[in-house]
Amino acid sequence: MDPQGKSVFLTGGAQGLGRGIVEKLLSLGAKVLFCDVDVERGKATESELQTQYGADVVFFHPADVSDDEQHKAAFGMAVSKFETVDICVNNAGILNESNWEKVMAINAGAVIRGSLLALEHMRRDRGGRGGVIINVASIAGLNVNPACPTYCASKHAVIGFTTSWAMSPGQKDHAVRWCCLCPDAMETSMLKVTDIHYPEMLEEYLKDNGVMSVSQVADAVMKLIQDPDNNGAILEVTLKKGARYRRRQVVDRDGVNDLVIMDTY
Numbered sequence: 649m650d651p652q653g654k655s656v657f658l659t660g661g662a663q664g665l666g667r668g669i670v671e672k673l674l675s676l677g678a679k680v681l682f683c684d685v686d687v688e689r690g691k692a693t694e695s696e697l698q699t700q701y702g703a704d705v706v707f708f709h710p711a712d713v714s715d716d717e718q719h720k721a722a723f724g725m726a727v728s729k730f731e732t733v734d735i736c737v738n739n740a741g742i743l744n745e746s747n748w749e750k751v752m753a754i755n756a757g758a759v760i761r762g763s764l765l766a767l768e769h770m771r772r773d774r775g776g777r778g779g780v781i782i783n784v785a786s787i788a789g790l791n792v793n794p795a796c797p798t799y800c801a802s803k804h805a806v807i808g809f810t811t812s813w814a815m816s817p818g819q820k821d822h823a824v825r826w827c828c829l830c831p832d833a834m835e836t837s838m839l840k841v842t843d844i845h846y847p848e849m850l851e852e853y854l855k856d857n858g859v860m861s862v863s864q865v866a867d868a869v870m871k872l873i874q875d876p877d878n879n880g881a882i883l884e885v886t887l888k889k890g891a892r893y894r895r896r897q898v899v900d901r902d903g904v905n906d907l908v909i910m911d912t913y
């Protein structure tokens with residue numbers, strides 16, 4: 649899908665990756681409504697981006713996406729501003745191993761709610777225009793890490809949910825593409841986290857794997873949006889190897905229920 653002239657709803661756009669994605673989309677001619685729980689930063693970002701791209705193409709709406717009503721209201725605001733939403737990016741996320749309920753509510757719960765809101769609005773078999781749903785997971789959703797088990801669990805949930813919907817027998821009728829983004833560490837406020845187990849592992853991890861710029865990862869999101877035939881995509885983005893699609897196969901080993909997930913590149 650070409651972002652030019654398309655309408656986008658994105659969560660967690662006040663800073664970090666969310667803001668980076670909003671800026672790329674605006675530069676490609678899309679209109680964006682983003683929400684965030686950080687109202688001050690959200691308003692400041694809106695004002696900066698409106699100055700650069702125009703007052704009628706980017707809007708901020710305050711919302712905590714762990715709250716059902718606020719999340720629905722924010723999505724509804726995008727629909728009423730643009731009439732239709734073509735691209736939905738469920739990006740808001742936190743890393744806090746002391747509060748697993750909150751992590752699951754934002755990283756998994758809000759991604760599920762946001763996806764279902766977008767599906768209902770976009771699905772062509774119920775009068776919508778089709779579209780793309782991009783769910784932001786992480787490399788942590790593909791691997792394991794003892795420093796942040798709850799965060800890992802929330803990101804595994806995002807990938808399981810997104811790829812399962814992508815395999816829906818009704819997907820062609822819905823005309824909604826489902827994609828997961830799995831970045832490695834990026835230079836955002838999330839990397840300042842202190843609430844993990846074994847904090848020394850973070851330093852070690854970053855020394856071995858490096859840190860990507862937000863812009864590199866936002867470019868990968870444009871690839872997900874633009875590639876037409878990638879329903880069910882899991883796009884891994886790392887500093888050393890760049891953006892690579894994981895090819896996921898669900899293999900039925902014994903013809904009964906011994907299913908194995910196999911990933912290749």
Ligand SMILES: NC(=O)C1=CN([C@@H]2O[C@H](COP(=O)(O)OP(=O)(O)OC[C@H]3O[C@@H](n4cnc5c(N)ncnc54)[C@H](O)[C@@H]3O)[C@@H](O)[C@H]2O)C=CC1
Nearest residue numbers: 660663664665684685712713740741786833834836837838
């Ligand atoms: N920074 C990293 O190394 C990586 C981050 N990610 C994922 O990227 C996504 C974006 O994270 P970053 O930009 O790094 O973090 P960030 O902390 O810079 O930005 C996250 C934004 O989400 C907002 N947010 C948090 N909770 C919210 C809620 N309940 N409702 C609405 N907005 C909320 C924050 O206010 C903030 O503006 C997250 O899903 C994160 O898990 C994935 C891989 C690596």
Ligand SMILES: CCCCC/C=C\C=C\C(=O)C/C=C\C/C=C\CCCC(=O)O
Nearest residue numbers: 786788791792793795832833849850853
């Ligand atoms: C030890 C890392 C702690 C968390 C670092 C802070 C933010 C990270 C956000 C991410 O989403 C992903 C970045 C790092 C990887 C975390 C886990 C997967 C590691 C698996 C592996 O070793 O390959």
